[in-house]
Amino acid sequence: MLFRSLPPATLLSPVPAVMISCASETAKPNIITIAWAGIVNSEPPMLSISVRESRFSHQIIMDSQEFVVNLVPHELLKAMDFCGVRSGRDLDKFSTLSLTPISVQELRFAPAIQECPAYLACKLSKSLALGSHTLFIAEILSVSIKEVFFDDKGAADFNQMDLVAYNHGQYARLSDPVGFFGYSIAKPEVLSRRMTKLK
Amino acid sequence: MLFRSLPPATLLSPVPAVMISCASETAKPNIITIAWAGIVNSEPPMLSISVRESRFSHQIIMDSQEFVVNLVPHELLKAMDFCGVRSGRDLDKFSTLSLTPISVQELRFAPAIQECPAYLACKLSKSLALGSHTLFIAEILSVSIKEVFFDDKGAADFNQMDLVAYNHGQYARLSDPVGFFGYSIAKPEVLSRRMTKLK
Numbered sequence: 089m090l091f092r093s094l095p096p097a098t099l100l101s102p103v104p105a106v107m108i109s110c111a112s113e114t115a116k117p118n119i120i121t122i123a124w125a126g127i128v129n130s131e132p133p134m135l136s137i138s139v140r141e142s143r144f145s146h147q148i149i150m151d152s153q154e155f156v157v158n159l160v161p162h163e164l165l166k167a168m169d170f171c172g173v174r175s176g177r178d179l180d181k182f183s184t185l186s187l188t189p190i191s192v193q194e195l196r197f198a199p200a201i202q203e204c205p206a207y208l209a210c211k212l213s214k215s216l217a218l219g220s221h222t223l224f225i226a227e228i229l230s231v232s233i234k235e236v237f238f239d240d241k242g243a244a245d246f247n248q249m250d251l252v253a254y255n256h257g258q259y260a261r262l263s264d265p266v267g268f269f270g271y272s273i274a275k276p277e278v279l280s281r282r283m284t285k286l287k
Numbered sequence: 288m289l290f291r292s293l294p295p296a297t298l299l300s301p302v303p304a305v306m307i308s309c310a311s312e313t314a315k316p317n318i319i320t321i322a323w324a325g326i327v328n329s330e331p332p333m334l335s336i337s338v339r340e341s342r343f344s345h346q347i348i349m350d351s352q353e354f355v356v357n358l359v360p361h362e363l364l365k366a367m368d369f370c371g372v373r374s375g376r377d378l379d380k381f382s383t384l385s386l387t388p389i390s391v392q393e394l395r396f397a398p399a400i401q402e403c404p405a406y407l408a409c410k411l412s413k414s415l416a417l418g419s420h421t422l423f424i425a426e427i428l429s430v431s432i433k434e435v436f437f438d439d440k441g442a443a444d445f446n447q448m449d450l451v452a453y454n455h456g457q458y459a460r461l462s463d464p465v466g467f468f469g470y471s472i473a474k475p476e477v478l479s480r481r482m483t484k485l486k
Contacts, residue, residue: 090401091431093392094443096332099407099430100303101358101445102452102461103326126325127302128337129417133295136335136422138327159300162465169471193292202289208298214415218328218424223335225417231298232290244293246300246455253301253452256445258464258485262301265457266361272368286457 098124102253102260107160107168107204108137109189110145111197112152117189119181119201120145121172123254124221125157133228135210138221144176149224152197153212158204162250162261169259194229205249206233297323301452301459306359306367306403307336308388309344310396311351316388318380318400319344320371322453323420324356332427334409337420343375348423351396352411357403361449361460368458393428404448405432 104125111117124138135157139146149155160168167185174181182189182201189199192209200207210226217223233244252259265286271279303324310316323337334356338345348354359367366384373380381388381400388398391408399406409425416422432443451458464485470478 090433092434092437094430094432096427097430098326098329098332099405100324100326100334100356102301102303102450104299104302124326125299126335127297127299127323128335128422129420130297131419133297134417135299136325136327157299165466166471169466169469173469173472206298218333220330221328223327228295231293231296233293234289235291238291251301251454252465253461255450255461257468259466260461260464262452262454262459263462265459266451267364267368267458269456270368270372272365273372
């Protein structure tokens with residue numbers, strides 16, 4: 089047989105590896121690492137994260153109805169991993185990891201993580217109990233990107249962020265771009281201009 | 288200012304880049320490329336994909352209530368991009384791209400793509416109209432991985448698959464692993480054993 093069949097498992101790959109920051113009227117800022125995240129709608133821009141009910145951040149998000157998705161660069165890999173295996177019930181992750189909570193204009197409680205290259209402010213739109221996890225579907229209210237990642241034409245260069253992905257239990261960095269959306273049918277002049285730029 | 292704030296946008300990154308194969312009683316096999324995908328639950332294993340209602344595959348999935356998520360290696364990057372910008376209304380993507388549909392035991396209509404390293408058979412559980420896209424939440428019924436990716440202990444090595452990610456309009460390959468889940472608090476002996484193996 090060409091393929092070996094296995095029981096059902098969460099083996100979509102690669103998936104994001106992001107740090108979710110949250111807080112509420114009664115809870116101080118916390119961080120939880122999430123790989124079960126994805127974009128779910130384009131207009132309006134929406135994303136989802138899935139969180140176990142037992143996690144400390146679950147109640148915080150239920151209470152505050154908001155959270156921030158912080159993109160994670162290779163430089164913060166160890167801190168990101170740590171936030172996925174330790175609980176905010178036991179320690180203050182911001183101070184333990186020397187991370188800086190910064191206020192987010194559109195949100196009431198949830199801070200962003202200053203050390204991350206970009207963050208998305210999110211307002212809860214719907215929550216669905218699916219079994220082990222609650223699916224939080226949220227509207228993206230704004231996106232903030234560090235000034236240093238913009239080129240002189242005002243475009244943000246995500247390749248400079250050195251983001252990490254989650255690949256079946258392991259973390260990986262992203263290579264230089266190997267193509268762009270639509271490149272398979274792009275005209276030769278577009279291809280030579282953009283693919284050269286990509287290198 | 289350290290950060291520049293932008294209007295809401297779908298800038299979660301990286302996200303998956305996968306090929307969804309589907310078919311129905313009346314529609315022949317088709318492929319659609321999706322980056323709006325993610326794991327949404329662990330027990331039972333579930334994932335979601337978001338598809339515009341105007342897309343050819345949208346009706347096929349609504350009719351058949353099933354689809355297959357095929358993981359995409361760098362080798363199939365161009366075919367994957369093509370499946371994201373051309374419609375199955377206009378051409379047969381399997382034959383045009385010389386891809387081979389293979390039957391999936393747990394499903395009635397949707398085939399898998401033989402050339403992909405792994406695929407997840409999915410049964411629709413719930414669909415939610417969110418605006419531009421329909422969020423299809425599905426149970427993962429089984430996972431199939433090519434024999435060649437298993438080591439002699441029966442573990443599948445996803446690093447050998449050379450999978451691609453979607454990073455803000457561009458595609459990227461994954462680096463060799465730079466850490467594993469829990470490595471930030473692993474004991475020295477575990478760390479030296481596993482991190483050496485990772486290199």
